[in-house]
Amino acid sequence: xxxxxxxxxxxxxxxxxxxxxxxxxxxxxxxxxxxxxxxxxxxxxxxxxxxxxxxxxxxxxxxxxxxxxxxxxxxxxxxxxxxxxxxxxxxxxxxxxxxxxxxxxxxxxxxxx
Amino acid sequence: xxxxxxxxxxxxxxxxxxxxxxxxxxxxxxxxxxxxxxxxxxxxxxxxxxxxxxxxxxxxxxxxxxxxxxxxxxxxxxxxxxxxxxxxxxxxxxxxxxxxxxxxxxxxxxxx
Numbered sequence: 531x532x533x534x535x536x537x538x539x540x541x542x543x544x545x546x547x548x549x550x551x552x553x554x555x556x557x558x559x560x561x562x563x564x565x566x567x568x569x570x571x572x573x574x575x576x577x578x579x580x581x582x583x584x585x586x587x588x589x590x591x592x593x594x595x596x597x598x599x600x601x602x603x604x605x606x607x608x609x610x611x612x613x614x615x616x617x618x619x620x621x622x623x624x625x626x627x628x629x630x631x632x633x634x635x636x637x638x639x640x641x642x643x
Numbered sequence: 644x645x646x647x648x649x650x651x652x653x654x655x656x657x658x659x660x661x662x663x664x665x666x667x668x669x670x671x672x673x674x675x676x677x678x679x680x681x682x683x684x685x686x687x688x689x690x691x692x693x694x695x696x697x698x699x700x701x702x703x704x705x706x707x708x709x710x711x712x713x714x715x716x717x718x719x720x721x722x723x724x725x726x727x728x729x730x731x732x733x734x735x736x737x738x739x740x741x742x743x744x745x746x747x748x749x750x751x752x753x754x755x
Contacts, residue, residue, distance in 0.1 A: 571747065573731070575742070620686070630688070631678070631689075634685040
């Protein structure tokens, strides 16, 4: 079955450590996205990529970094520069050619202590 | 900048009552999408509306796209406890039709 996989589901890190969240899709989608969701809030775009080896900053990119070396993979690194990293992180993908909605992964809940 | 606003932010209904959430864009949209996020879950794509004045139904859910393509609504008839969750609308950003601008969502609670 095609889908988008995020791992791990829960992640705990100490303050000051970088952490990388995994996102893999086998939907052959061109575009991939990272969102952050805080309790009771909407979706805020961190980074997105529409093609391999290229990505753009979203609305809240500071303290985050990404790479897109393969079409299937779009890992997100939360660096120590991110002041408030505890949040629910959602990865999504979409086709650029088909007019259809986003497919989301099940998310990673990051807690920094 | 471009904004998508949703009202109400929260809605609490008795099971069997109807529910409507409204979505308004600051700009004309080429399409509008609706998603549902269950508590503790991830957003799931429900539908996309493209044409001016379009109305689509999915069982008890009715989606409308306004004539000016700047507003949309989702109406649920006779809510059930399985309808609980947050409903988001989203529209394409200007100049980049695959980057979505999201509303803040309407959280629906249903009393059995």
